[in-house]
Amino acid sequence: MERLQKVIAHAGVASRRKAEELIKQGKVTVNGKVVTELGLKVSSKDYIEVNGIKIEQEEPVYFLLYKPRGVISAVSDDKNRKTVLDFFPEINKRIYPVGRLDYDTSGLLLLTNDGGFANLLTHPKYEIDKTYIAKVKGIPSREDLKKLQKGVRLADGLTRPAKVKFLSGDRKKNSAIIEITIHEGRNRQVRRMFEQIGYPVMKLKRESFAFLTLHGLTAGEYRPLTPHEVKQLIALAKSGPSY
Template identity: 75%
Template sequence: MERLQKVIAQAGITSRRKAEELILEGKVKVNGEVVTQLGTKVSATDVIEVNGIKVEREQKVYFLFYKPRGVVSTVSDDRGRKTVLDFFKGYVEQRIFPVGRLDYDTSGLLLLTNDGEFANLMTHPKYKIEKTYIARLKGIPSFEDIKKLRKGIMLEDGMTAPAKVELKKIDRKANKAICEITIHEGRNRQVRRMFEAIGTPVVKLKRERFAFLDLKGLNAGEFRELTPHEVKQLRVLAETGKIG
């Protein structure tokens, strides 16, 4: 069930504020009945009319995308750079948008949808959806450095939540390391800033997992639709903290 004004706005008819005005003016019908109450909620099967014209609702879609490096996680870019939506042209009719962001130089798993409520569930820190990254580092973090990341480290925008961190590989000759890190926050360039804070800057970064989802079967630049079961499981995970 969703608020009536939200459904009207999502259908692209008008803004949510204008939709509220139309409802108050008695210009909106649900199943043939005039509705003037702003709190009204409607289901997917309810028939909505605005000024006598039936509202055609956009089908909700959910995609898992393997974002390559050198691509921006936005719907458009004023600098003319390639965006994640460029990979969906000709394949998707709906107006989708990325769920959160991956940096321009970061590759890996990114979700895209046209479902704002779902996107909020996936990105709001209170739902604690885990994201796992593989970071190639310049320098080798000490055990004490790893402990700092695991406990939470102070950045310019505050203390991070505790992270799961595992040192996967060390190359002492080249002074390089590979680390796996799992966080549930989504601050701007957070993983890069966390490693910079301990003196081992990230050379290359890839998001390998989002909750229980991974990139299996996909190459960079490819995508697939999430199954209805996967979407349901992600919602359950956000709302209960467990996979149902």
Template identity: 70%
Template structure:
């Protein structure tokens, strides 16, 4: 037996909070009867409907993908471009990415059909480190690196403090390889941060998400996360 809002969230219909709202507003039926109580629990034999549509309950699954550049972090694209779910042709469940990586950014991306899990990882309060390695134009000054570490002012507000490390410098080509660790997930955040200090990103890869790394994966490869890894990610996201 599981709480009704959790079952709805696991089905990928909505986050648990949104599921609670749907229940309270009378959008949910269990075995033909409208249910507005949040405490109710249901079993696998109960028929659950949201706005008259039967809930298709799926076993939650969790994957990580080494996303290539030139791929959209979505389940479909109206321009016909390759999307991340194209790398899972044998998966029958409706999985979707947790957050996103830009079209031109490669690296570690999590996909799942567990709406509650996805919303927990993406919640602004979570402190999960995301490690990026960027090839940037120009050689960042010490002042630029310190600015990134303190947080830079973007059009949607100042970024949280980051950890920054210079890896290599190519004085001839006037480029540098820089590692940056952030825990926020704003749109194109790393690229915008480097642009703000005068060092536009030429190439970007996310190498780590929390404790997960790309070790053992080639570009375009994916693997299923273990139950222990899923549990660890939840614990990381809920840690304040």
């Protein structure tokens, strides 16, 4: 069971706010009866019309994509660059990415047509852990990495504490591999954090999102989430950050 305005929004008829206005204006019927009050919950078996036109309810779907580098985390691009939807040619439902990964960043990205699920996983109040592997220019000292652990000040404010692990360093190439876990979702955040302490990111990959990993996938491949995984993500997000 879902709220009526949410179902209308999922069907692509209007935004949720606009759907609420349509309901208040008496332009929505459920099983032949006009509905004017918000809060009614409906199922996939209910017959819903907006302005006399039946809406088609979509079953919610959830996917995990191994996004390659050089791909836009959007449903379209005005520069005709490849988008994440290009990897789902056989999916005829209106899916979109949950959050985003930068054009030059690879790794785990979720896609869905469930707006409530997407909002829950991206809302600042409910942000959950995301782990990245970064190849940086230079070899950070323990003191440098502690700055990331405590939080660094960026143009849009102080970052929350991060979990940071030094994996390896190459003095000949003057580079290092660092694992970092954050639970915020600011634009290009990991790259900006490393730039702030003087170690620009050369390559970045999101290895995990909460308990989900890229295991079994190669770049450009995807798989559906299991119902249990969806329930786990919702429960985890509602429980709040782990640190």
